[in-house]
Amino acid sequence: MISEVIFLEYLSCLLEGDKPKCSAIVAHLIENKVDPKELYERLFQRSLERVGKLWEANKICGATEHMATTITECLMSYTYPVVSAPEKIGKKVIVACVPKEFHQIGAKMVADVFELYGWEAYSLGANTKESELFKLIKEKQPDLLALSMSLYLNVVRLTELIESVKKEFPDLEIIVGGQAFKENSPEFLGQYFNVKYVSSLKELEKFIKEKSKPEKKSIA
Numbered sequence: 001m002i003s004e005v006i007f008l009e010y011l012s013c014l015l016e017g018d019k020p021k022c023s024a025i026v027a028h029l030i031e032n033k034v035d036p037k038e039l040y041e042r043l044f045q046r047s048l049e050r051v052g053k054l055w056e057a058n059k060i061c062g063a064t065e066h067m068a069t070t071i072t073e074c075l076m077s078y079t080y081p082v083v084s085a086p087e088k089i090g091k092k093v094i095v096a097c098v099p100k101e102f103h104q105i106g107a108k109m110v111a112d113v114f115e116l117y118g119w120e121a122y123s124l125g126a127n128t129k130e131s132e133l134f135k136l137i138k139e140k141q142p143d144l145l146a147l148s149m150s151l152y153l154n155v156v157r158l159t160e161l162i163e164s165v166k167k168e169f170p171d172l173e174i175i176v177g178g179q180a181f182k183e184n185s186p187e188f189l190g191q192y193f194n195v196k197y198v199s200s201l202k203e204l205e206k207f208i209k210e211k212s213k214p215e216k217k218s219i220a
């Protein structure tokens with residue numbers, strides 16, 4: 001459990017740009033075996049949401065927001081030894097942000113959760129170009145494509161991407177998530193074959209557990 005006191009101390013250090021103190025807090029939590037998903041949602045995501053609100057209200061400047069983001073991305077790498085499961089299960093996922101989407105931290109978290117469950121996760125980060133994505137799909141032959149979108153104004157780019165992927169790789173299953181759907185319905189995704197909206201890391205975990213089950217062999 002991440003207490004409110006720890007959260008507020010971390011937030012204050014983050015806003016100060018005090019990376020050593022933020023880093024010490026995260027290291028302490030990891031040492032105390034805090035679940036990486038809790039660290040992601042209850043510390044990193046929650047603090048960045050606060051940062052976003054302060055920035056929106058003009059209480060901090062863009063530079064402070066950038067600083068907080070950079071520190072967060074750096075600290076996320078501390079969890080790597082925890083999330084990289086020793087045993088791979090032979091499943092692959094490509095995680096990407098839609099074109100022109102520069103918010104990439106959520107997508108990185110998604111990739112880490114897949115790794116935690118033994119998947120090979122290929123994370124492409126922000127603003128993924130369709131041509132690059134297609135090259136990687138051909139090369140890696142993933143079981144799944146996970147797309148992240150934070151800004152709803154990118155929705156046309158998302159639908160265009162889904163349509164192109166479905167044309168080129170009709171059987172590739174796609175999941176979509178991200179804060180763009182906090183206030184906007186993902187219902188339109190229902191029109192596509194094998195495309196699903198996943199709302200949170202908790203839901204993602206359920207989804208991964210289901211997909212990680214060994215496939216039943218048919219008796220000839």
Ligand code: B12
Nearest residue numbers: 048049052101102103104105106146148176177178179198
């Ligand atoms: C950091 C940040 C940036 C950074 C991003 C850098 C980076 N390396 O990622 C930069 C500076 C680039 C940026 C730019 C902009 N930003 Co900005 N940004 C943020 C901030 C502060 C944090 C984002 C973040 O990382 N959150 C933490 C992550 C972990 O949360 P998350 O993305 O929601 O991901 C979680 C879930 O959604 C889910 N998830 C995400 N993807 C997926 C995918 C799948 C498949 C699944 C299952 C789940 C899933 O899992 C994650 C863990 O729970 C937010 C504030 C906020 N409320 O988040 C504003 C915010 C998102 N930005 C905002 C805005 C307006 C912008 C700009 C338009 C500003 C500008 N005028 O230039 C640009 C747009 C850039 C673009 N085209 O993408 C607004 C969006 C408002 C809106 N409703 O549309 C916000 C909310 C700030 C605010 N309060 O106004 N931003």
